[in-house]
Amino acid sequence: MTTLQEIGTRLGGGRQLTAQDSEAVVASRDLLGLGALADDCRRGRHGDRVTFVRVQEIPVDTVEAGDIEMLPAAGEARISGRIPERGQAVRAVQRVVSAAGSIPVTGFALDDLAETSGWKPHAIVDVLAALKDAGLSCVAEARVERLPGPEWLEAASRAGLPIARLTVGEPAGDAGGVELIRRVAAWGGALAHVHAFAPLARALPAQPTTGYRDLRQVALARLLADNVDSIQVDWSLYGPKLAQVALIFGASDVDAVSPDDGWLGARRAPLAEIIRNVRASALVPVERNGRFELVQT
Amino acid sequence: MTVPPIDIAAGKVAAGARLTRDDAIALYRHAPTHQLGRLADLVRARKHPDGVVTYIVDRNVNYTNVCVARCNFCAFYREVGSPDGYVLGFDEIFSKIDETIELGGVQLLLQGGHNPDLPLTWYEDLFRAVKQRYPDFKLHALSPPEVVHLSRLSQLPVRAVLERLIAAGMDSIPGGGAEILVDRVRRLLNCYSKASASEWLGVMETAHELGLRTTATMMYGSVEHPEERIDHLLRLREVQDRTGGFTAFITWSYQPPNTELGGSEATGVEYLRTLAIARLVLDNFDNLQASWVTQGGKLGQLSLTFGANDMGSVMIEENVVRAAGAAYCMDEVEITRNVEDAGFEARRRNMHYEILGEPFFRRHAVPRFTALDVAREEGDAHVPPELDRYPARSRAGKLRQLPAAKATR
Numbered sequence: 243m244t245t246l247q248e249i250g251t252r253l254g255g256g257r258q259l260t261a262q263d264s265e266a267v268v269a270s271r272d273l274l275g276l277g278a279l280a281d282d283c284r285r286g287r288h289g290d291r292v293t294f295v296r297v298q299e300i301p302v303d304t305v306e307a308g309d310i311e312m313l314p315a316a317g318e319a320r321i322s323g324r325i326p327e328r329g330q331a332v333r334a335v336q337r338v339v340s341a342a343g344s345i346p347v348t349g350f351a352l353d354d355l356a357e358t359s360g361w362k363p364h365a366i367v368d369v370l371a372a373l374k375d376a377g378l379s380c381v382a383e384a385r386v387e388r389l390p391g392p393e394w395l396e397a398a399s400r401a402g403l404p405i406a407r408l409t410v411g412e413p414a415g416d417a418g419g420v421e422l423i424r425r426v427a428a429w430g431g432a433l434a435h436v437h438a439f440a441p442l443a444r445a446l447p448a449q450p451t452t453g454y455r456d457l458r459q460v461a462l463a464r465l466l467a468d469n470v471d472s473i474q475v476d477w478s479l480y481g482p483k484l485a486q487v488a489l490i491f492g493a494s495d496v497d498a499v500s501p502d503d504g505w506l507g508a509r510r511a512p513l514a515e516i517i518r519n520v521r522a523s524a525l526v527p528v529e530r531n532g533r534f535e536l537v538q539t
Numbered sequence: 540m541t542v543p544p545i546d547i548a549a550g551k552v553a554a555g556a557r558l559t560r561d562d563a564i565a566l567y568r569h570a571p572t573h574q575l576g577r578l579a580d581l582v583r584a585r586k587h588p589d590g591v592v593t594y595i596v597d598r599n600v601n602y603t604n605v606c607v608a609r610c611n612f613c614a615f616y617r618e619v620g621s622p623d624g625y626v627l628g629f630d631e632i633f634s635k636i637d638e639t640i641e642l643g644g645v646q647l648l649l650q651g652g653h654n655p656d657l658p659l660t661w662y663e664d665l666f667r668a669v670k671q672r673y674p675d676f677k678l679h680a681l682s683p684p685e686v687v688h689l690s691r692l693s694q695l696p697v698r699a700v701l702e703r704l705i706a707a708g709m710d711s712i713p714g715g716g717a718e719i720l721v722d723r724v725r726r727l728l729n730c731y732s733k734a735s736a737s738e739w740l741g742v743m744e745t746a747h748e749l750g751l752r753t754t755a756t757m758m759y760g761s762v763e764h765p766e767e768r769i770d771h772l773l774r775l776r777e778v779q780d781r782t783g784g785f786t787a788f789i790t791w792s793y794q795p796p797n798t799e800l801g802g803s804e805a806t807g808v809e810y811l812r813t814l815a816i817a818r819l820v821l822d823n824f825d826n827l828q829a830s831w832v833t834q835g836g837k838l839g840q841l842s843l844t845f846g847a848n849d850m851g852s853v854m855i856e857e858n859v860v861r862a863a864g865a866a867y868c869m870d871e872v873e874i875t876r877n878v879e880d881a882g883f884e885a886r887r888r889n890m891h892y893e894i895l896g897e898p899f900f901r902r903h904a905v906p907r908f909t910a911l912d913v914a915r916e917e918g919d920a921h922v923p924p925e926l927d928r929y930p931a932r933s934r935a936g937k938l939r940q941l942p943a944a945k946a947t948r
Contacts, residue, residue, distance in 0.1 A: 271882055273844055274580065278573040452880045453837030454844075483807030484837050490572050490808065515803070522806040523572070 246275040280461035280492030296501035310341035316501035318532030321349025339377030346532035352384035370401035385411040392432030407438040413447035438474040464492025486519040579815035579846030592883040594850040596644040606652025608733040614797035614863040620935030628923025643899030646677035653688040656936035666708035682715030683742035684734040714754040747784025760805030761793040772820040787826035791833040794863035818846030840877040856912040
């Protein structure tokens with residue numbers, strides 16, 4: 243059996259994982275070994291840098307209800323929720339873009355849009371083009387388990403709309419989670435316009451996952467899905483402690499930091515907290531916006 | 540070519556040699572987190588090659604929140620005379636013991652504020668009453684600052700206080716109140732007066748001489764420097780070299796919400812690094828506990844990779860950390876699931892780390908719980924009747940004991 247150390251030596255020499263290496267990392271129960279390997283891999287791509295984004299979520303059903311009040315610290319205005327039809331989606335984007343000013347607007351899930359378009363590739367290209375014309379900067383997510391194949395990502399690419407991140411919607415268990423990572427890895431170059439992959443499920447399972455399983459999933463995502471630039475963790479969904487530790491297990495981008503500085507004062511505001519946590523991991527925090535452009539903080 | 544200090548220190552760990560202060564500081568400050576974890580895991584595996592992770596079923600009971608110490612990092616205490624102040628009655632404590640035994644529990648972790656209206660005889664009577672009703676049930680009771688407080692209140696030496704408490708039924712001493720065992724830090728935290736570093740260590744050393752086993756703790760992340768955390772560990776190591784009386788070490792991060800000191804909490808990575816360096820410096824301690832109650836279940840589980848071999852206590856009840864905003868909960872089922880998921884075998888233990896058996900819930904029907912209990916329901920301000928048997932020292936206590944005040948209760 244190939245050891246993690248041997249794999250590390252090969253990766254350090256600039257080589258890619260072989261199929262045998264992939265089997266070895268998936269079979270390994272050495273969490274620290276996997277973490278160290280994934281961390282090396284992450285540092286090879288991004289050095290010490292960790293990007294984060296402050297996101298203001300705007301539920302789609304509230305967009306038409308009234309004025310949209312943007313928080314000035316937001317780096318991304320994200321329209322969340324399902325839309326029943328194309329016209330409503332376009333109007334929602336236009337309204338949010340008008341309120342957001344220079345803040346990039348993202349929104350929707352590619353799989354939802356595909357479903358609304360009857361899973362017809364040409365129809366979804368039209369929808370995406372219309373959303374782009376309305377001012378959408380990125381499709382907010384594409385749920386891996388709901389996409390039949392990479393052609394839907396290629397459709398977004400044809401429409402000129404990048405996908406902010408691949409996500410896992412429903413918990414798939416340990417083995418299921420690895421299968422989803424392998425699926426992402428197998429989509430190869432179709433991910434050219436996908437910025438990040440968030441491998442931890444967004445819906446809470448009946449029984450909570452464990453720290454071991456979460457970090458293993460993050461590390462395996464970094465090691466196996468070398469066709470994605472960044473592995474992402476969600477600050478608000480997984481909490482600062484686990485999200486911070488994930489940064490030394492392969493993650494390089496932090497999603498969903500709150501733009502609301504609240505009433506706790508500057509020392510405990512979300513911005514101070516994310517910066518403190520990244521630095522405490524011996525990494526360098528860099529804020530980005532919804533278009534994945536770096537911004538000055 | 541010069542060998543980098545962290546490589547020298549790592550080499551010592553691999554060879555089973557003792558770390559110096561400089562070695563420990565080099566590793567704590569500069570070693571990559573994975574390397575620190577790897578070294579701590581190596582030492583854990585050496586000390587516990589059987590792949591067993593232990594835990595205890597016991598209950599954290601805080602018998603009073605009234606305290607004259609006024610530590611500025613504490614969100615739990617209430618001043619003497621505060622309407623929110625409470626003292627638990629003996630009957631309330633008996634009920635808590637009954638509930639604990641139903642869940643397979645074997646002891647109470649009994650700690651509280653420095654309440655001037657509770658003399659040494661109150662503790663003796665409580666311990667005797669517990670032992671009379673529950674002869675096999677253990678009392679892991681009174682941290683060193685509480686013992687110092689009783690010594691001052693009773694004007695007896697620490698040794699005499701401990702002898703009387705042991706005679707009444709105290710079985711072991713929890714390591715609370717250590718914070719950072721450096722007096723510069725203790726003065727800043729306003730806890731020097733409750734017990735200086737030497738007083739804290741002195742109580743433990745005396746207890747060990749009297750045959751008691753105790754635990755040791757460290758609360759980091761308030762105002763101390765990293766070097767002072769290392770100094771804390773070295774002071775514990777020195778005592779342990781002399782007495783061998785510490786059974787375990789537990790570290791947790793300062794919890795700022797609702798405290799006078801305020802500030803922000805140390806991060807998860809800092810917790811794992813601190814735990815790991817403790818495992819490496821405390822080479823004469825067998826057991827390190829995970830502090831899931833301050834770090835959450837996920838980091839609690841990850842602690843098992845960073846040097847911990849014990850998941851601490853099921854707790855059942857917790858009041859101090861909760862007052863500072865942390866509300867994590869793991870019952871026995873959840874602790875066992877996390878231990879096994881990390882590849883270890885879960886075993887129940889007692890305070891002496893003797894294995895008591897497999898998880899209790901596997902052989903008995905026990906209720907699940909998703910939130911830790913509290914000392915008392917909010918708004919319950921009743922005064923236990925037996926308190927009138929003990930002469931109060933505070934003005935508020937004396938007023939409460941006036942006949943007119945008693946008649947209105």
